[in-house]
Amino acid sequence: MANTSIPYKTYLTEQEMPRYWYNVKAHMKNKHAPFLNPATGEPCTKDDLRSVFCDECIEQEFNDRDEYVAIPQGILDFYKMFRPSPLVRAYFLERFLDTPAEIYYKFEGNNTSGSHKLNSAAAQAYYAKQQGITRLTTETGAGQWGTALSMACAFYGLQLCVYMVKASAEQKPHRREVMRTFGAEVIPSPGNTTSAGRAILARFPDTGGSLGCAISEAVETALSTQNCRYVLGSVLDHVLLHQSVIGTECKIALDKYGIVPDVVIGCMGGGSNFGGLIAPFMGERLQGKNEIRFVGVEPRGCPTLTRGKFAYDYCDAAKMTPLAKMYTLGCGFMPSPNHAGGLRYHGMSPVLSQLYHDGYIEAVAVGQKSVFEAATDFAKCEGILPAPESAHAIRAATDEALECKRSGKKKVILFGLTGTGYFDLSAYKQYNDGTMTDEAPTDEMLIKGFASIPAIR
Numbered sequence: 001m002a003n004t005s006i007p008y009k010t011y012l013t014e015q016e017m018p019r020y021w022y023n024v025k026a027h028m029k030n031k032h033a034p035f036l037n038p039a040t041g042e043p044c045t046k047d048d049l050r051s052v053f054c055d056e057c058i059e060q061e062f063n064d065r066d067e068y069v070a071i072p073q074g075i076l077d078f079y080k081m082f083r084p085s086p087l088v089r090a091y092f093l094e095r096f097l098d099t100p101a102e103i104y105y106k107f108e109g110n111n112t113s114g115s116h117k118l119n120s121a122a123a124q125a126y127y128a129k130q131q132g133i134t135r136l137t138t139e140t141g142a143g144q145w146g147t148a149l150s151m152a153c154a155f156y157g158l159q160l161c162v163y164m165v166k167a168s169a170e171q172k173p174h175r176r177e178v179m180r181t182f183g184a185e186v187i188p189s190p191g192n193t194t195s196a197g198r199a200i201l202a203r204f205p206d207t208g209g210s211l212g213c214a215i216s217e218a219v220e221t222a223l224s225t226q227n228c229r230y231v232l233g234s235v236l237d238h239v240l241l242h243q244s245v246i247g248t249e250c251k252i253a254l255d256k257y258g259i260v261p262d263v264v265i266g267c268m269g270g271g272s273n274f275g276g277l278i279a280p281f282m283g284e285r286l287q288g289k290n291e292i293r294f295v296g297v298e299p300r301g302c303p304t305l306t307r308g309k310f311a312y313d314y315c316d317a318a319k320m321t322p323l324a325k326m327y328t329l330g331c332g333f334m335p336s337p338n339h340a341g342g343l344r345y346h347g348m349s350p351v352l353s354q355l356y357h358d359g360y361i362e363a364v365a366v367g368q369k370s371v372f373e374a375a376t377d378f379a380k381c382e383g384i385l386p387a388p389e390s391a392h393a394i395r396a397a398t399d400e401a402l403e404c405k406r407s408g409k410k411k412v413i414l415f416g417l418t419g420t421g422y423f424d425l426s427a428y429k430q431y432n433d434g435t436m437t438d439e440a441p442t443d444e445m446l447i448k449g450f451a452s453i454p455a456i457r
């Protein structure tokens, strides 16, 4: 059924806005394996996590019972600043691709952080404030998460220290200034302010850093600072829960028009935007109410689902964090250079790992030149300069639409456009100059990474 009557952009009214997050775990028959305490090897208790994370986030992390979790008014008030985000029917891209497919995208880049990350930053800063915490630490790769958390901390009145992956800090000095403008302290990682940073520098003096390494530094500082907690922008169940606002808004809008997507596509770093986008659709799929395909897209340079192992691994390079059962390239894996900084994490959300393992999610890995080709076509058609991360989803959505053209099938494609690429212009420059490379890890590099996975079950 062709829905040519759908407006170019659909915004929900204030009355239609979701007041609940959607907890997909409520409908998963196979819950993911518990986190393990690195000291004892036993399943983590809530108390094990209290020195690192805020209490309410821990409650949410362990909640695999409630389908709906109310969004507190204090968070709804902040959400009003940048939500609802538009659901766009990509009429111009469809015309360019000459496809019978209907393409929709949910655009999360309309805030200063330029990404969906503000959805969880708002929630985590709010809960920290409620608990009487005064200071937060975190890591940031590409910079979107650090910026989002800086904005949230400014809004709720919290201090913030951001460990920024050194290569990004050097490539994107302007990102750092945005964070500092919102009041955050920004420290390139690895650095010599923590023992984790000093240890990594001693082993790899020239390293540009990694997310896993920045996490180690941020956790160490949270543990050694009064009234301070650590917050993570992806991977964990409570972050996916907060990001479900993306999928819920999509579903409310699509339901109004009686549209059910055939395929939902998102890029995957730690899995938060994809997990949030698919949440309510996956919930129905798990109850046998639809047959939607879910496609996660990762970079060939960091192929966590397509080439990784499903095993217990540490969430950080210094092996300080709890162990999670997830798809992983090994906590010691150093990804090949890739411009999608937000997709360079060695692990993957345990929820999405379990769903992938159980066959509910497909995964594809795409090369970065083809990603920038799709990004450029998209920018020309739809007028938005996409983040390189988001462009992975554009690549896969474009491929689906081209497949529809070949087969004559009229599929409905929904993808997540997670953010804008204004701070990624050196990547666009390389693409435009024709100097961009397409690197994938060799089997030897993967074997080296796998060697850092601890031997547990």
Ligand SMILES: *Cc1c(COP(=O)(O)O)cnc(C)c1O
Binding pocket: 114, 115, 116, 117, 142, 144, 145, 233, 234, 235, 267, 268, 269, 270, 271, 272, 273, 274, 342, 343, 387, 389, 390, 418, 419, 420
């Ligand atoms: C961080 C980021 C991602 C990847 O993170 P997920 O947790 O997998 O969503 C994707 N796109 C943008 C714009 C990001 O900032």
